Amino acid sequence: MSSPESGIVDELSTGEEGFRIRHAELALGYGGAGDPDDPDQVQAMQMVLHLPKADPPARSALLAAAAASAVALCLDERVGPDGPWAQRYLAWKHSRIRKVARRARGAQWLAANEVDGVTVEIDGAQARAFVPSAVGEVDPRIKKLQIGGTDLQHDDPGPADPNLPVLWVSSALGMTLGKSAAQVGHASMLLAAALRPEDAYRWSRREFHCAVREADPAQWQALSDRVRAGGAVAVRDAGFTEIAPGSLTVIAVPPEAW
Numbered sequence: 001m002s003s004p005e006s007g008i009v010d011e012l013s014t015g016e017e018g019f020r021i022r023h024a025e026l027a028l029g030y031g032g033a034g035d036p037d038d039p040d041q042v043q044a045m046q047m048v049l050h051l052p053k054a055d056p057p058a059r060s061a062l063l064a065a066a067a068a069s070a071v072a073l074c075l076d077e078r079v080g081p082d083g084p085w086a087q088r089y090l091a092w093k094h095s096r097i098r099k100v101a102r103r104a105r106g107a108q109w110l111a112a113n114e115v116d117g118v119t120v121e122i123d124g125a126q127a128r129a130f131v132p133s134a135v136g137e138v139d140p141r142i143k144k145l146q147i148g149g150t151d152l153q154h155d156d157p158g159p160a161d162p163n164l165p166v167l168w169v170s171s172a173l174g175m176t177l178g179k180s181a182a183q184v185g186h187a188s189m190l191l192a193a194a195l196r197p198e199d200a201y202r203w204s205r206r207e208f209h210c211a212v213r214e215a216d217p218a219q220w221q222a223l224s225d226r227v228r229a230g231g232a233v234a235v236r237d238a239g240f241t242e243i244a245p246g247s248l249t250v251i252a253v254p255p256e257a258w
Contacts, residue, residue: 016201022080023200025090027193030097040136043091044098045070047181048112048142050126051103051150057125059152059177060212063184065127066101067167068120068208070185071192073129075204076118085116085131092132096238099185100135101178102145111141122209129185151177160211165191165203168215168223168251173243183249184212186235191252194233199258215251223251 035042047070049062057065073079079089104112109126113119117130130142160166167187169180188210192200215223226232235250237243 018077018080019075019201019204020197022075022077023192023197025093026074026189029193030093031095033095035096038136041134042098043095043132044100044135044138045073045092045132045185046130046138046142047099047101047185048109048128048130048145049101049103049177049181050105050109050128051152052105052109056152058123058155058157060155060157061123061125062127062152062177063169063180063212064167064210065120065122065125066129066181067184067188067210067212068122069118069127069129070099071188071208072120072204073118073131074189075192075200075208079131088131088133097186099182100147101181101185102142102147103150103178104145108141108145112145115139115141120207120209127181147178148176154214157211157213160213163255163257164206165210165255166253167191167210167212168219168253169212170220170247170249170251171214171216172220173247173249175243175249179243183235183237187233187250187252190233190235191254195254195258199254202258220251223253224248226253227251 047066049066077083078085080086112128115130117128119126119128167184175183188208192203223232227234232251232253234248237247237249238245
């Protein structure tokens with residue numbers, strides 16, 4: 001896996017110039033600004049997971065949809081220069097990266113889709129990432145949605161599509177569905193930023209679809225070795241909720257063909 005370089009981005013065609021610019025911004029990384037004194041001004045990306053009461057989706061598919069929606073928003077043309085979402089996106093990106101995962105069903109889900117954001121569906125599971133904002137300015141249709149609560153059983157979806165990235169979640173941490181959704185959202189962003197622009201663009205043509213799988217301790221060790229060798233990227237959590245600061249939560253592995 002190669003890091004973006006100026007010589008590589010020139011391989012993109014003129015029609016993909018806007019994507020190149022957005023990818024370059026994502027590749028710059030995150031943070032740099034501390035938290036504001038007013039907690040209501042802390043920046044966060046809200047995410048909503050569609051959890052219908054009848055026939056809920058598989059956990060792995062829902063997490064994959066959450067991951068795809070997060071990176072899709074970060075590379076959406078509307079966050080680009082002069083785009084209508086650019087100012088809000090950059091304010092969040094230049095702060096400490098936070099995501100808040102909520103759940104919705106029925107009319108709540110329909111209302112959530114009226115708020116600025118990007119929805120992705122994978123294997124019947126749907127998730128929506130919203131344009132970031134200060135936590136005190138979250139749209140009421142989103143703010144009222146529950147953060148904790150309903151979880152989903154862990155599933156075993158079998159081998160992943162070899163042409164898609166795989167986001168491996170550490171099974172040892174026992175993260176909730178909401179926490180896992182935020183973490184795979186971080187992982188998809190980190191992976192896209194680390195990819196060559198033409199590979200990230202190829203991924204975008206598939207709506208950033210990916211697979212989410214759980215890694216047992218032995219698999220996790222092998223994946224950690226791959227991170228150290230530069231063949232994968234890992235999320236190191238800040239420890240705001242659920243787990244200890246510095247914990248590695250998700251390791252994202254690109255397809256071998258990339």
